Amino acid sequence: MSDKAFExxxxxxxxxxxxxxxGVTLAAERGTVxxxxxxxxxxxxxxxxxxATLMQPDKGTVEVLGNNVVDEPHKVRELIGLAGQYAAVDExxxxxxxxxxxxxxxxxxxxxxxxxxxxxxxxxxxxDAAKRTVRTYSGGMRRRLxxxxxxxxxxxILFLDEPTTGLDPRTRLDLWEIIRVLVKEGTSILLTTQYLxxxxxxxxxxxxxxxxxxxxxxxxxELKATLGGDVIEFEIAGPGLKDRALNAxxxxxxxxxTYNAATDTVTVPVGKHGAKNLLDVVRALDNEQIAPLSxxxxxxxxxxxxxxxxxxxxxxxxxTPEMKKRRSV
Amino acid sequence: xSVAQATYFQISDTWAITKRNLLRYIRLPQLIxxxxxxxxxxxxxxxxxxxxxxxxxxxxxxxKYINFLLPGIMVQVVLFGGLQTGIGLARDINSGIIDRFxxxxxxxxxxxxxxxxxxTIRNLVVIGIMLLVGYLLGFRFYxxxxxxxxxxxxxxxxxxxxxxxxxxxxxxxxxxxxxxLASFVIIFPITFASAAFVPVATMSxxxxxxANNQPITYAANSARNLAQGLPAQGAIWKLLTxxxxxxxxxxxxxxxxxxxxx
Numbered sequence: 001m002s003d004k005a006f007e008x009x010x011x012x013x014x015x016x017x018x019x020x021x022x023g024v025t026l027a028a029e030r031g032t033v034x035x036x037x038x039x040x041x042x043x044x045x046x047x048x049x050x051x052a053t054l055m056q057p058d059k060g061t062v063e064v065l066g067n068n069v070v071d072e073p074h075k076v077r078e079l080i081g082l083a084g085q086y087a088a089v090d091e092x093x094x095x096x097x098x099x100x101x102x103x104x105x106x107x108x109x110x111x112x113x114x115x116x117x118x119x120x121x122x123x124x125x126x127x128d129a130a131k132r133t134v135r136t137y138s139g140g141m142r143r144r145l146x147x148x149x150x151x152x153x154x155x156x157i158l159f160l161d162e163p164t165t166g167l168d169p170r171t172r173l174d175l176w177e178i179i180r181v182l183v184k185e186g187t188s189i190l191l192t193t194q195y196l197x198x199x200x201x202x203x204x205x206x207x208x209x210x211x212x213x214x215x216x217x218x219x220x221x222e223l224k225a226t227l228g229g230d231v232i233e234f235e236i237a238g239p240g241l242k243d244r245a246l247n248a249x250x251x252x253x254x255x256x257x258t259y260n261a262a263t264d265t266v267t268v269p270v271g272k273h274g275a276k277n278l279l280d281v282v283r284a285l286d287n288e289q290i291a292p293l294s295x296x297x298x299x300x301x302x303x304x305x306x307x308x309x310x311x312x313x314x315x316x317x318x319x320t321p322e323m324k325k326r327r328s329v
Numbered sequence: 330x331s332v333a334q335a336t337y338f339q340i341s342d343t344w345a346i347t348k349r350n351l352l353r354y355i356r357l358p359q360l361i362x363x364x365x366x367x368x369x370x371x372x373x374x375x376x377x378x379x380x381x382x383x384x385x386x387x388x389x390x391x392x393k394y395i396n397f398l399l400p401g402i403m404v405q406v407v408l409f410g411g412l413q414t415g416i417g418l419a420r421d422i423n424s425g426i427i428d429r430f431x432x433x434x435x436x437x438x439x440x441x442x443x444x445x446x447x448x449t450i451r452n453l454v455v456i457g458i459m460l461l462v463g464y465l466l467g468f469r470f471y472x473x474x475x476x477x478x479x480x481x482x483x484x485x486x487x488x489x490x491x492x493x494x495x496x497x498x499x500x501x502x503x504x505x506x507x508x509x510l511a512s513f514v515i516i517f518p519i520t521f522a523s524a525a526f527v528p529v530a531t532m533s534x535x536x537x538x539x540a541n542n543q544p545i546t547y548a549a550n551s552a553r554n555l556a557q558g559l560p561a562q563g564a565i566w567k568l569l570t571x572x573x574x575x576x577x578x579x580x581x582x583x584x585x586x587x588x589x590x591x
Binding site for chain 1: 338341342345346348349352353356357424425426428429430431432433434435439
């Protein structure tokens with residue numbers, strides 16, 4: 001058995017002139033959350049569709065838990081769960097009927113299918129709506145039911161293709177919580193997202209993908225480190241304290257500290273050791289008898305990382321939560 | 330997996346999908362209502378508008394045009410009912426639920442078979458409605474219940490085959506409107522260029538040749554003659570042969586398309 005949840009080696013998929021995947025190599029460890037981060041059309045969905053056996057690569061190999069998706073699609077299908085940005089559930093069935101049907105299609109016997117449907121509806125807080133047709137569900141409820149459908153087969157690996165795109169913030173938090181519980185239970189997860197915050201929040205490892213290529217890969221912290229590390233900021237009572245304040249932190253700053261007159265804020269770049277340096281800054285200011293009005297330690301956000309890597313403003317990408325029309329490819 | 334087990338799963342998967350599709354018709358009964366209105370309208374219009382002019386067509390059918398017409402309209406019903414398969418599949422592709430099915434370890438044929446079987450059951454309901462309306466208009470079976478049942482089964486089987494043609498169309502065009510238009514463009518002319526509504530005798534020679542030798546005419550003639558107690562065996566054999574040919578071509582073709590590129 002492979003110790004990889006999934007592995008893609010030098011995978012290409014072109015649709016005419018569109019290079020959906022252009023030499024992608026990626027691997028994720030079992031039991032972890034791997035996030036594929038990128039804007040619309042970056043190739044995220046294409047890779048997920050390949051992993052879920054819905055599409056075959058033009059070139060390269062794709063394996064899920066050690067099984068090649070082209071040679072052993074049936075084996076792969078027994079191990080995976082797939083939930084997407086559009087809720088793939090039946091409008092005219094009730095929540096319960098939807099999950100029961102999927103259970104039967106996993107070849108569970110009727111009792112077991114019924115029991116799992118009931119358990120999942122409870123777990124996803126849909127038990128009150130179990131007997132209602134999905135037509136009456138809100139967007140968030142549909143998405144939860146869709147996630148439920150992907151869990152009926154107790155998958156070892158779950159593919160979540162932009163699971164929170166288009167959801168309101170509260171529903172997003174709910175889904176995040178469910179995802180965290182699944183990880184705790186040992187499920188491997190591949191999560192695609194356009195939301196940098198989401199990858200940061202959930203993923204053990206992140207790959208940034210743009211125009212069919214992986215342009216960066218690492219933990220959230222590693223990606224942020226490529227930007228040059230942490231920053232300490234404090235606000236002082238007025239410009240009169242400026243020189244003493246800058247002088248106090250001169251030995252702590254990794255690069256020269258700066259003063260912003262508009263906000264009376266001093267910014268101190270400190271590299272990797274933000275927490276330790278925070279103490280040093282506090283002591284130094286105390287020695288100078290300067291009482292900061294505010295004091296904070298920042299890590300560069302993934303938005304900054306994204307901007308640096310792709311040259312696109314991450315916010316342009318992140319704040320377009322409109323439902324992407326499913327591509328027919 | 331043993332052959333028996335594989336067959337069992339094939340059937341249970343198909344049934345799960347069939348049930349899902351039938352529930353849609355049960356929860357949206359207007360779908361059946363409106364799809365019955367159109368053939369009822371045809372029945373009324375043909376019977377009262379053309380019935381006088383075409384009275385001679387009924388001569389061999391106990392003197393009533395309705396006896397000639399109703400079986401033809403029922404052929405039309407099963408054909409157009411069969412076309413729903415393509416539209417339903419295209420809708421499923423767009424809603425993403427086909428992706429879910431394709432990612433499950435289920436039979437590759439069940440999604441299509443479940444749809445064609447459900448549409449065949451739906452056809453049965455609409456045929457029932459048509460028979461009822463036809464009866465009110467004076468249609469009668471003259472050859473007993475067994476032949477009536479045989480007629481209905483043959484019609485359903487024929488419609489089932491067209492469901493598979495429609496399934497293929499739906500998988501290829503992947504969009505409800507195109508599926509509807511594509512199916513209509515194919516079915517409408519060949520339905521009219523047949524013995525479904527009028528006797529072929531009055532058509533021009535080349536058209537008559539086509540009309541006499543195509544499955545919709547076989548179906549109309551089989552249904553008509555079975556209902557009226559006229560010799561039907563020749564038409565039935567031709568009908569069964571063409572129905573089986575359609576199935577042999579379009580089942581594998583649709584399943585192949587489903588596996589490849591839904």
